[in-house]
Amino acid sequence: MICTKAFHLHKILDATAQNLRYVIEQSIATNKGTGKLANDINGFAATVPELSASSELSLQSMPNYKPDESGTVDSDQVIFVNDADSKYRLMNRTINNQTGNDNSDNSPELLVGNDIDNSNPVVQAENLNWEYFLLNYGKLMGYNQDGNFDGFRIDAADNIDADVLDQMGQLMNDMYHMKGNPQNANNHLSYNEGYHSGAAQMLNKKGNPQLYMDSGEFYTLEHVLGRANNRDNISDLVTNSIVNRQNDVTENEATPNWSFVTNHDQRKNLINRLIIKDHPGIAYIMGSAYKAEYANQAWQEFYADQKKTDKQYAQYNVPAQYAILLSNKDTVPQIYYGDLYNETAQYMQEKSIYYDAITTLMKARKQFVSGGQTMTKLSDNLIASVRYGKGVANANSEGTDSLSRTSGMAVIVGNNPQMAEQTISINMGRAHANEQYRNLLDTTDNGLTYNADGAENPETLTTDDNGILKVTVKGYSNPYVSGYLGVWVPVVSGNQDVTTNAATVSADSNKIFESNAALDSHMIYQDFSLYQPEPTSTENHAYNIIAQNAELFNNLGITDFWMAPAYTPFGMSRYNEGYSMTDRYNLGTNANPTKYGSGEELANAIAALHSAGLKVQEDIVMNQMIGFSGQEAVTVTRTNDRGMQIYVNGKTYANQIYFAYTTGGGNGQETYGGKYLSELQSKYPDLFTTRAISTGVAPDPTTHITKWSAKYENGTSLQNIGIGLAVKLPNGDYAYLDGGNNDKFKTTLPEQMGSIDYYVQQELKN
Numbered sequence: 001m002i003c004t005k006a007f008h009l010h011k012i013l014d015a016t017a018q019n020l021r022y023v024i025e026q027s028i029a030t031n032k033g034t035g036k037l038a039n040d041i042n043g044f045a046a047t048v049p050e051l052s053a054s055s056e057l058s059l060q061s062m063p064n065y066k067p068d069e070s071g072t073v074d075s076d077q078v079i080f081v082n083d084a085d086s087k088y089r090l091m092n093r094t095i096n097n098q099t100g101n102d103n104s105d106n107s108p109e110l111l112v113g114n115d116i117d118n119s120n121p122v123v124q125a126e127n128l129n130w131e132y133f134l135l136n137y138g139k140l141m142g143y144n145q146d147g148n149f150d151g152f153r154i155d156a157a158d159n160i161d162a163d164v165l166d167q168m169g170q171l172m173n174d175m176y177h178m179k180g181n182p183q184n185a186n187n188h189l190s191y192n193e194g195y196h197s198g199a200a201q202m203l204n205k206k207g208n209p210q211l212y213m214d215s216g217e218f219y220t221l222e223h224v225l226g227r228a229n230n231r232d233n234i235s236d237l238v239t240n241s242i243v244n245r246q247n248d249v250t251e252n253e254a255t256p257n258w259s260f261v262t263n264h265d266q267r268k269n270l271i272n273r274l275i276i277k278d279h280p281g282i283a284y285i286m287g288s289a290y291k292a293e294y295a296n297q298a299w300q301e302f303y304a305d306q307k308k309t310d311k312q313y314a315q316y317n318v319p320a321q322y323a324i325l326l327s328n329k330d331t332v333p334q335i336y337y338g339d340l341y342n343e344t345a346q347y348m349q350e351k352s353i354y355y356d357a358i359t360t361l362m363k364a365r366k367q368f369v370s371g372g373q374t375m376t377k378l379s380d381n382l383i384a385s386v387r388y389g390k391g392v393a394n395a396n397s398e399g400t401d402s403l404s405r406t407s408g409m410a411v412i413v414g415n416n417p418q419m420a421e422q423t424i425s426i427n428m429g430r431a432h433a434n435e436q437y438r439n440l441l442d443t444t445d446n447g448l449t450y451n452a453d454g455a456e457n458p459e460t461l462t463t464d465d466n467g468i469l470k471v472t473v474k475g476y477s478n479p480y481v482s483g484y485l486g487v488w489v490p491v492v493s494g495n496q497d498v499t500t501n502a503a504t505v506s507a508d509s510n511k512i513f514e515s516n517a518a519l520d521s522h523m524i525y526q527d528f529s530l531y532q533p534e535p536t537s538t539e540n541h542a543y544n545i546i547a548q549n550a551e552l553f554n555n556l557g558i559t560d561f562w563m564a565p566a567y568t569p570f571g572m573s574r575y576n577e578g579y580s581m582t583d584r585y586n587l588g589t590n591a592n593p594t595k596y597g598s599g600e601e602l603a604n605a606i607a608a609l610h611s612a613g614l615k616v617q618e619d620i621v622m623n624q625m626i627g628f629s630g631q632e633a634v635t636v637t638r639t640n641d642r643g644m645q646i647y648v649n650g651k652t653y654a655n656q657i658y659f660a661y662t663t664g665g666g667n668g669q670e671t672y673g674g675k676y677l678s679e680l681q682s683k684y685p686d687l688f689t690t691r692a693i694s695t696g697v698a699p700d701p702t703t704h705i706t707k708w709s710a711k712y713e714n715g716t717s718l719q720n721i722g723i724g725l726a727v728k729l730p731n732g733d734y735a736y737l738d739g740g741n742n743d744k745f746k747t748t749l750p751e752q753m754g755s756i757d758y759y760v761q762q763e764l765k766n
Contacts, residue, residue, distance in 0.1 A: 024037060027040075045722065048724075050722065051722040051724055051725060052722050053718070053720035053721070053722060055723040055724050056078075056638075056718045056719075056720065056721075056722065057649070057651055057652065057653070057723075058287075059075055059076055059648060060073060060287060061283070061648065061649060065283045067272075067276050067282075067284075067286045069269040069272040069273045069276065070265075070268075070272070070286075071268060071269075071286045071290075071574070072111070072717075073286070073287070073718075074108070074110070074111065074641040075639075075640035075641050075646065077110045077115075077640065077641055077643070077715055077716070077717055077718070078636035078637060078638055078639065078658060078660075078716060078718065079091070079637055079643045079714060079715035080634050080635065080636060080713060080714065080716075081634075081635040081636065081637065081655060085710060085711040086120065086711045086712075088117055088119045088120040088121075089117050089119065089120075090119035090161065090694050091109045091642070091714065092106055092107075092108060092643065093119055093161045093162060093163070094106045094109065094158055094160065094161065094162055095107060095158055095162060095196055095198050095199050095202050096162075096198050096201060096202050097162075098161070098163065098694045099693060099694065104198065105196050105197065106196075106198070107158035107194070107196055108640075108641035108642045109641070109642065109714060110159075110639070110640075110641040110643065110714065110715060110717070111156060111159055111623055111624060111641065112580075112624055112626065112717050113580065113625055113627075114624060114625050114626065114628060114660075114661075114713050114715075114716045114717075115623065115624055115713060115714040115715050115716065116160075116622060116624060116625060116712065116713060116714070117712055117713055117714045118160045118161035118163065118164045118622060118623075119161045119692075119695055120712055121692070121695065121697045121698065121699050121700035122700045122703045122705060122712065123705070123712050124163060124167055124692060124699040125674070125688070125700050125701045125703075126673060126674060126704075126705045127167065127168070127622055128167060128168075128171055128677070128680060128687055129673070129674055129675065129676050129677050130620075131152070131168060131171055131620070132171065132175075132676050132679075132680055133675075133676060134149045134152075134618050134620070135150075135175065136148050137587070137599075137602075137603060137606075138603035138606065140676075141599060141600075141603065143599065143600045144600075144604050144607040145607075146607040146610050146611075147602065147603025147604060147605075147607045148603075149617065150189070150616050151172070151188045151190045151191075151615065151617040151618075152168065152190045152191075152618055152619070152620045153190075153191055153193065153562050153617050153618070153619045153620070154168070154193060154210065154620055154622070155565070155620065155621045155622070156193060156622075156623040156624075157192035157193050157199070157213075158192075158193075158194030158195065158199055159194075159623050160622050160623050161694055162202065162694070163692040163693055163695070164622055165209065165210060166206065166692070166693065167692070167699060168209070168210075169190070169209025170209075170686070170687060170690065171684065172190065173209070174683070174684040174686065174687065175684070176188045179207065179509065179510070179511065179512050180508065180510070180511065181507065182503075182505055182507050182514065182516075182518055183502040185502075185512050185513055186502045186513075186522065187615060188615070189211065189332075189513075189522065189560050189615065189617060190209070190211070190617065191210055191211035191213065191258045191332070191524070192211065192213055193213055194213055194215070195213070195215040196215075197215075197242075199212055200212045200255045200257075203255065203256075204255055207511045208255070208511050208512055208513040208514065209512050210513070211258045212242060212255050212256065212257040212258075213257065213258055214241050214242045214243075214257040214258065214259040214331060216242060217240075217259040217260075217325070217328075217331070218259065218260055218261070218266075219240075220232070220237060220241060221321045221324065221325070222315070223236070224237055225316060225320050225321050225413070225482075225483070226316050226317060226318075227316065228310075228311060228316060233380065234380065234381055234383045234413070235377040237324060237383055237413075238375040238377065241259070242254065242255050242257050243255075243328075243329070243330045243331065243515075245328065245329065245330075245373050245374075245385070246374065246375060246376075247374055247394070248329045248330055248372060248373040248374070249372035249393045249394050251505070251506075251515075251516040251517065252505075252506065252508065252514045253515070254330035254515040255515065256513040256515045256519060257330070257331050257332070257515070258331065258332040258333070258524060259325060259328070259331045259332070259333060259334065260325070260333070260336065261318065261321045261322055261339065262315065262336050262339065263334070263336050263526060264338070264526065267343070267530070268530050268531075270313060270314075271295055271299065271302065271531070272286065273313065274298035274301050274313060275290075275294045275295060275297075278297060278298065278301075279294060288720075290574070295531070296344075299343075299344050299531065302314055303342070306479070307353060308479060309477055309478055309479050309482075310477075316482045317413075317481060318339060318354050318357075318480075319354060319357035319358065319441070319481065320413045320485040322335075322357070322361050323361055323411045323413065323441070323485060324411060326361045326364070326365045326369065327361075327369055327373075327385055327409050327487075328373065328385075329371075329372070329373035329387065329520060330373075330520065331515075332519060332520070332523065332524055332560075333365070333523055333524070334524040334525070334526055335362065335523065335524070335525045335526065337525070337526055337529050337532075338352070338529045338531075339354055339358055340352055340354070340355050340358060343531045344531050344532070344533060346533065346535065346536060346540050347540060347541075347542045348542075348549065353479065353480075354480070356448075356450065357448055357480065359556055360440065360441060360450060361441070362556045362557045362558070363555070363556060364487070364489060365557055366497060366523075366557035367407075367489075367495060367496055367497065368389075368407050368409045368489045368490070368498060369387050369407075369498065370389055370390035370391075370392075370403075370407050370408070370498040370500070370517065370520075371387050371389045371391065371399075371404075371407065372387070372392065372393045372394045372397070373385065373386065373388075374386050374388075374394070374395065374427075376426075379419075380416075381415050381416035381419055381483065382413070382414040382419065382424070382484070383412075384410060384413075384424070384426045385411040385413070386408070386410050386411075386426060386429070387407075387408050387409045388408050388429045389401075389403070389404045389406075389407035389408030389429070389431060389432070389490075389498075390403045390404055390407045390500075390517075392407075392429060392431045394429070395427050395428075395429040395430065395467070397430070397431060398430060398431050399431040403498055404431050405431055405435065405490070406496060407496070407498045408429070408431075409487065409488070410426050410428060410437070410469060410471075410486075410487070410488040410489075411485075411486075411487050412424070412426070412471060412473060412484065412485070412486040412487075413483070413484065413485055414473065414475060414483035414484035414485075415483040416475050417475040417477035417483055418475050419473070419474055419475030419484060420475070421472065421474035422472070422473060423470055423471065423473075424470070425468050425469070426468065426469045426470075427466075427467060427469075428467045428468070428469050429467045430466070431467070432463055433463060433464070433465050433466060433467045434462065434464070434465060435463050435467075435491075436460045436461070436491040437460060437461050437462070437469055437488040437489065437490055437491065438452075438489055438491045439451065439452040439455055439457055439458065439460065439461070439488060440489050441485060441486060442455040442456070442457050442485075442487075443480075443481045443485050443486065444476065444478075445476060445478065446478055447478045447479065447480045447481070448481065448485065460491060461488065471486060473486060499521035500516075500517035502518040502519075504518070522559045522560055523557050523558050523560065524558075524559075524560045524562055524617075525553060525556075525558040525560070525561055525562060526562045527542070527563060527564060528542070528563075528564035528577070530577050531575065532595070534576070534595050535595065535597075538597075541593065541596065541598075541601055542564070542597060543596055543597035543598070543601035543602050543604070544597060544601055544604075544605070546561075546608070546609070547605040547607075547608035547609075550605075550609050550614065551612050553609070553612065554612040554613050554614060558614060559613075559614060559615065560614065560615050560617060561609050561614050561615070561617065562617050563602075563606075563616055563617065563618050564577065564578055564596055564619060565578030565579050565581065565620075565621055566578055566588065566599075566602055566618065567581035567582075567583060567584055567585075567586065567587060567621070568581060568587070568588070568594060568666060568668070569581055569582070569594065569627075570626045571627065572627065573626070573627070576594070576595050578594065578596075578619070578621070579619075579621055580626040580627065581621060581625055581626065582625065582626065582628065582629075582664060583665060583666030583667070583669055584625075584665070584668065584669060585666070585668025585673070586666055586667065586668035587599040587602055588601075588602065625708065627661075627664075628661045628662055628663055628664035628665075628708065629663070629664045630661065630662070630663030630664050631659045631660065631663070632659070632660060632662045633657050633658070633659055633726065634657070634658055634659075634660050634710045635656065635657055635658070636653075636655075636656055636657075636658040636660070636715065637653070637654040637655060638652050638653050639715070643714070643715070653723055656723055656726075657725075657734055658723055658725075658726075659725050659726070660710065660716050660719055660721070661716075661719055661721075662708070662709055662713060662716070663707060663708060663710075664707065664708060665705075665706070665707050669706060669707065669708065670707060671706075673704055673706040673707075674701075674703070674704025674705060674706065677704065678701070681701055688700075
């Protein structure tokens, strides 16, 4: 009886499979393609748990999951099983953990997209090839011969194998002879992005091949001045960064660094917070449930809130934060595009409410900010920052420069809008005894004043015989200031430039970058927002507008131009911004420009900036690529962002076959991948004989990556394709199909699937 029933079921399955095959072939013939069939199969797959995205075990599926304002789920990762096709994939060899022995402050390896294995010597050589391409971009592409990048802003520097940071520094030193030569070094800035303080130690012990990002300054400005309430003690502005500025009078001692008030990531986080607030209880709001109109709504809330005195979301005291940033010693300040211009308008078409205040401070830095610095806490809610002037080290110095007396600055900042009116004394130094100071910026009930126009303080004040400046201050509350802001500079006739030429500073022969007056003379401008819209015309291409405004940037005191990541983005990228790139070498064509413009327009913009005296750094993204078009069967394990296996809702998986999108790179990769390695070997052979710290192996120039694949990757973020697509036999083993070239496995597919003429043979038997 049982055998008869089994035989009957077998016949039903055979007939069903045969009918299904007939229907599939009919569908292909009728629809002249497989598109409808693919949609039907995908729709069916969505109903099968093992074939759906839910089988990948996203953290978003957990009860009470709260979306993250970063917009990603960092621990939604799978790693590729090591040694399957690579003997590298050394995870988390970041910052000080290159040898794998120091986990004290290292960053996680995995962020978003396909994580590139930067421990692989072939990948390391490819990175050098790519960097060389960018540093010679205009020349190699046959565009403007002066359209070449001068250096880099390194994205996610704390999350990549630190070997590649060493190798970048080595390449640039070989090309530009930067070590012990501040003139050459300062013409080719490179600056790391990272939020870990341990990176300063790493860079210091390696001779500072890149600038450290002083995230401590960002957090301190935010917590002391940017918050709506519960603001930290104002004295934190003195001490809570990589530099203690209580009495900062040294040269070449501080860690060379760059610092900022905000940037594209922080602004994105703020907008995402609003989206999450506006759409509560939606776990996937930062994923599949995200809609562009949600961001548009959030932006309208942000703009309205920014103009209010009592803000809920936007930063407070933005002008005061920039006043501190732009008057600080021993740092290279960075200005954010979105603090000068409205980010959702056409490029540079609408000025922000802070444009006048920030640009006033930018121009003043070039004209007045120099010399030693003293930051003094005057009360629990009031601080004064004094720059003594060019060639003036401290309050007792008479000065050594012709501009000593006419330079310098006093910045007075308070963070309590209820602060009582009082007159304070500020020591501007002996070099400034009996000198007139001009009221550059001041606060009133309605906002800020410029050059004392409408100010309550007089247009000028005069120091006494000891250089003491007395200023009346009190707390205010308006859309620009929550507390107090005042800036005073010496009265001068005409313009002056207090920047320091790198040829005049001393240099350590073992260092590339050093923190001194020459490096302080730099100012970085981040030229983009994630949210800047697609241009409405060629004239509105960002690159064309940048070229037209090159002299404006110079007049504002900008020396270094941080360009947006110029690479071709993934077609489904949320922002089309270049961080989610599919092709490292395609920087836009006339037929298919990026949202910033074409590669030729880019080269022309760089050349225009060079003509105006600026240097240009490209945002280089070595951590990840996103949007590969080709799939491979890879063996994966479900992990967090550090590559550690995790459980989600009590479930996990390991050593499972996953059909991940891992191959591609575009025509640019195919054309230029590895193309310049022979030239690099000839010019700079040391690049390929210096062993990497993490592997003990030098970069390998013999293999050219013209197409990315899993063997050059550590893993990937979950791709929502299902973990159960690979067919398994009843015993749990995978069913393998022997295509004739693979003798590792015999064909183990069920005969109905594995035999080309199975149904023909069945018909003949019948």
